[in-house]
Amino acid sequence: xxxxxxxxxxxxxxxxxxxxxxxTDTIVLGVLRGxxxxxxxxxxxxxxxxGGLYEIKEATLYATYRRLVKDGLVEAxxxxxxxxxxxxxxxxxxxxxxxxxxxxxxxxxxQRIINTLLNVKGGTP
Amino acid sequence: xxxxxxxxxxxxxxxxxxxxxxxTDTIVLGVLRGxxxxxxxxxxxxxxxxGGLYEIKEATLYATYRRLVKDGLVEAxxxxxxxxxxxxxxxxxxxxxxxxxxxxxxxxxxQRIINTLLNVKGGTP
DNA sequence: GGCTAGTAGTTGATCAGATACAGTAATAGT
DNA sequence: ACTATTACTGTATCTGATCAACTACTAGCC
Numbered sequence: 001x002x003x004x005x006x007x008x009x010x011x012x013x014x015x016x017x018x019x020x021x022x023x024t025d026t027i028v029l030g031v032l033r034g035x036x037x038x039x040x041x042x043x044x045x046x047x048x049x050x051g052g053l054y055e056i057k058e059a060t061l062y063a064t065y066r067r068l069v070k071d072g073l074v075e076a077x078x079x080x081x082x083x084x085x086x087x088x089x090x091x092x093x094x095x096x097x098x099x100x101x102x103x104x105x106x107x108x109x110x111q112r113i114i115n116t117l118l119n120v121k122g123g124t125p
Numbered sequence: 126x127x128x129x130x131x132x133x134x135x136x137x138x139x140x141x142x143x144x145x146x147x148x149t150d151t152i153v154l155g156v157l158r159g160x161x162x163x164x165x166x167x168x169x170x171x172x173x174x175x176g177g178l179y180e181i182k183e184a185t186l187y188a189t190y191r192r193l194v195k196d197g198l199v200e201a202x203x204x205x206x207x208x209x210x211x212x213x214x215x216x217x218x219x220x221x222x223x224x225x226x227x228x229x230x231x232x233x234x235x236q237r238i239i240n241t242l243l244n245v246k247g248g249t250p
Numbered sequence: 251g252g253c254t255a256g257t258a259g260t261t262g263a264t265c266a267g268a269t270a271c272a273g274t275a276a277t278a279g280t
Numbered sequence: 281a282c283t284a285t286t287a288c289t290g291t292a293t294c295t296g297a298t299c300a301a302c303t304a305c306t307a308g309c310c
Binding site: 113118 | 145178
């Protein structure tokens with residue numbers, strides 16, 4: 001979702017939230033593929049990775065975490081912050097890595113298909 | 126959705142229906158951008174454009190047509206088939222062309238963003 | 251005639267992902 | 281004390297996609 005950067009004129013068309021639907025799991029797995037992380041940090045990583053242009057809502061992400069844990073694609077455990085707030089850390093599992101690899105391929109195929117259907121010369125140059 | 130081409134082993138991971146979610150409108154507009162068409166023909170065009178690999182379900186498309194008409198992006202009218210079954214023809218409007226152009230840009234941006242988040246070298250080469 | 255398949259369009263119920271919204275709770279800065 | 285930020289959670293709702301039917305006409309086959 002496009003953030004309205006405070007002062008900028010609101011003529012920039014927001015891209016619909018649904019455009020990334022179905023990719024959230026893969027994106028989170030992609031973040032965790034590098035290193036383990038906790039919920040809020042993953043959120044910030046995603047937000048910052050696009051220069052603040054795009055944001056997946058916290059509620060969406062926490063729902064995603066739950067789903068990924070349920071499916072055995074990531075493992076969760078509470079950190080031992082003796083001081084400071086609790087953090088739940090997530091690690092990608094082998095199953096998660098496998099699904100990630102598969103999903104990246106699906107994503108590539110999806111791009112090809114949509115670009116074909118739209119007659120768009122696709123992708124990042 | 127991946128069609129299981131009859132005899133092929135079912136190891137091919139289907140890409141989730143949701144992966145193209147939000148793009149159906151744009152895809153239909155893209156088809157109509159070239160020439161007017163009727164419901165079932167649009168369905169076949171999309172199905173065939175990907176070599177049968179991908180299919181948007183008829184029910185999904187008819188819901189899409191209704192939405193596009195409601196939003197004024199296409200116009201509908203019954204053909205005058207004196208013999209044979211009825212066909213409802215769809216034409217893209219100027220508003221539809223504008224939305225199409227905008228959506229293609231959104232799609233391009235979306236690709237960039239996801240490719241960034243997944244660290245994928247993106248798109249069709 | 252009866253059967254099947256293909257074309258063409260439509261409806262109602264349901265699912266799942268994303269979001270809005272609200273809330274809890276702790277810490278750090280002023 | 282107040283406020284912002286960090287961090288996580290739960291409930292309700294929206295929407296697009298799909299399923300599973302259904303109507304209706306045409307053409308080919310036995």
